[in-house]
Amino acid sequence: MTSPHPVDARPPWPRLLMFGIQHVLIMYTGCVTVPLVFGAAAGLDTATIALLISADLLVAGIITLVQSLGLGRFAGARLPIVTGATFVAMGPMMLIAKQYGLQAVYGSMLLGGVIGIALAWPFASLVRFFPPLVTGTVLTVVGISLIGVAGGLIVGNDSKAATFAMPSHIGLAAAVLAIAVLCTVLGRGVWSQLGVLIALIAGIVIAIPMGLIKLDAVSNAAWLGAPHPFHFGAPQFPVAAVVSMTIVMAVVFAESTASLLAISEITGKPLTRGDLARGLVGDGLSAVLAGVLNSFVDTVFNQNVGAVASTRVFSRYVTAVSGALLVVLGLVPRFGALVAAVPQPVIGGVGLVLFATITVIGVETLRRAELSDRVNLTIVAVSVGVGLVPVLTPGMFTHFPSSAQILLNSGISLAAATAFTLNLVFNHTRIGEIARGTIETEEREIVSVT
Template sequence: MTSPHPVDTRPPWTRLLAFGIQHVLIMYTGCVTVPLVFGAAVGLDRATIGLLISADLLVAGIITVIQSLGAGRFVGARLPIICGATFVALAPMILIAKEYGLPAVYGSMLLGGLFGLALAWPFAMVVRFFPALVTGTVLTVVGISLIGVAGGLIVGTDPKDSAYADPARIGLAAVVLLVALAFTVLGRGVWSQLGVLIALVIGVLIALPMGLITLDGVSGADWLGVPRPFYFGAPEFPITAVVAMSIAMAVVFAESTASMLAIGQITGKPVGRGELGRGLAGDGLSAVLAGVFSSFVDTVFNQNVGAVATTRVFSRYVTAVSGAILIVLGVVPRFGAVVAAIPKPVVGGVGLVLFATVAVIGIDTLRKADLHDRVNLTIVAVSVGVGLVPVLSDDMFTRFPSSAQILLNSGITLAAATAFTLNLLFNHTRLGEIARGTTEAKPPTPEPQDPIAA
């Protein structure tokens, strides 16, 4: 009788619980940072941010269980993966919120998720059009774009505020950054993996005597409760916002594809179109649920891919237990309210580490592309340049229609569209032959197969 693959084995409950908790601890900070940053960027109060965190954890838990165990024939990769809120959709969400309001954010996310469900299986069949050249470019721009968001959390966004650019707040963020650096670099084993979380805790402890923490919203939060559907009102669907979120879904698909292929190599279980299609459908379903419950689009967390490689525990039942733990945390609103009380400089200090890491992952991914080829090098240069224009020159598109600014002011969207289009033109058509002076277009750079540890 053939023994089951390690991915499909079920360890004893003690090991299931221990490794499940470890996965949650590794991904927790990155997951809750997205609602913390989004809430702060659009000016939500702490009680509302707490509700976003609860919804975020609930949806992440549901999708993690589905991705681990599967749900029918068309959704769920059945791989040991952990899902959580992605930074890719963060910038478009902030722009949509400021232009159209929160009902438009979640309405566009809902339709973007439906678009993702429809796109999942076709995308799995055309994944060759999203090689390292494209995904690396997008991840690099994602990380660089979000560093400015972290800076805004540390310094503040209103120059007239008395706390704006307060040296004490900047010093607090610097301490958080140094603690994260020390544990991540000098720590061993789980201490290294939990470096960011430890920095977050120490930052909160330092902020207490500084008077930066208020728990006003905690006492009013319920101990138990399921996030209310359409909390911000009936969803709205501005066409520009829907297009922006649909493009964000395609970028999320490219990110998740690289992670699932990495899991396949680590575990030794082949990941074909079926697994990719079901896994990407899970991403699309996360956006649909997020649109309903006011949460965030989920993707495969790269730091947990690294954890699977490090621990050599391949069971998908372990990650299913992690998903169950996240669901429990998601239905405890008071827990979310406590996390929402974390001061912005502390979140900003942690965000600097996380966002810059995303940029470095993008650069590392680009190393797998053939940048010695002048055409590929130019594709990356143009795409990064176009993507960073709205980040470094935020007034560039102010005279364009406000609807157009949702797309043009999103560096991530511009970078993704530019890299995908140029790669398609110069690596999959006769234009490549003309540009290189060869008889055939350059074949696409293979998708990276090794794990990307965040």
């Protein structure tokens, strides 16, 4: 009897639960940050923001289940994927809220999701134009970009805050990092694979005497809380807002395509056009559910891509358990508040390992991209440079139109678009043949002179 692919294998329940919890702890902070930031920017009260968080976790859990297990032939890539709210939609949502109100925010999101579902299969036909040259470039940019996120979790994002860059926080992150490395490298079997979770638990224990565990929000949180459909009123569909959210879906598709190709690369399971299309339908479905339940557009969380790469646990049933846990957290706010109590330096410490792992996988993928070819080398160099510009130079595109900023402020999307376009021009047209012919002529002339 042929054994199933590791992606389709189902580990024993104790391992499923432990690895599922590990994924949730890794992604939780990034997931709930989106409703926190949007709620504050929109001037919402604490109770309403709590509703947004519950809806965010519920939708993330549902879509994670769909992506991991599949929804017939309609949606779901059936890969070890954890999804969560993306920051890509944040800017447009704030602008729409200011100009048209929250009913337009969620109405345009709902309709943008419907349009996204309709465009998923045509978009997926582009998968053949994502060879290792493109996917390796994007993976490298993803990993480097996320290292900055880990750093922000460790030192804080407000340089004027009294707790910014406290040596004790950096020391805590360093201890967590060291424990994760020791467990992963020196551990055997399941202990090595659970190195991240062990490091997270150890970090929580260390943080208790440091006074970094705040449980006030846990005691104040309700036990049960289901999101209310169309909480802000009947949806509205201003044309400009719908166009803006459709652009958001296109950018989310580009990021998810890169992430799905990365998961395929890591797990060794080929990604067919159908798999990619159903994965993108999942993104569109998240926008539809978000529009109804007052949540946010979801995408594949690259933090968890790093976890899959680091632990080498490829089972999609593990991430399905993560999805089920997220649904519970969305319906039981008190549990969600308990997970939220994990200090950010602890998450940042393990994040450094996970995000750097993605970078290394990107470099490994690029080894198959024939970088001895000067044209390919130039494509990678330019794409990495362009992709890291918005990451290393925040605010660079501030004076560009808001619709353009959706793409330009996303280093991952910018790198993907650049690598995809340059690969298309120089590896799928006569221009590339002419360029390589010129290079060969120059090299022959150099050899003849010497």
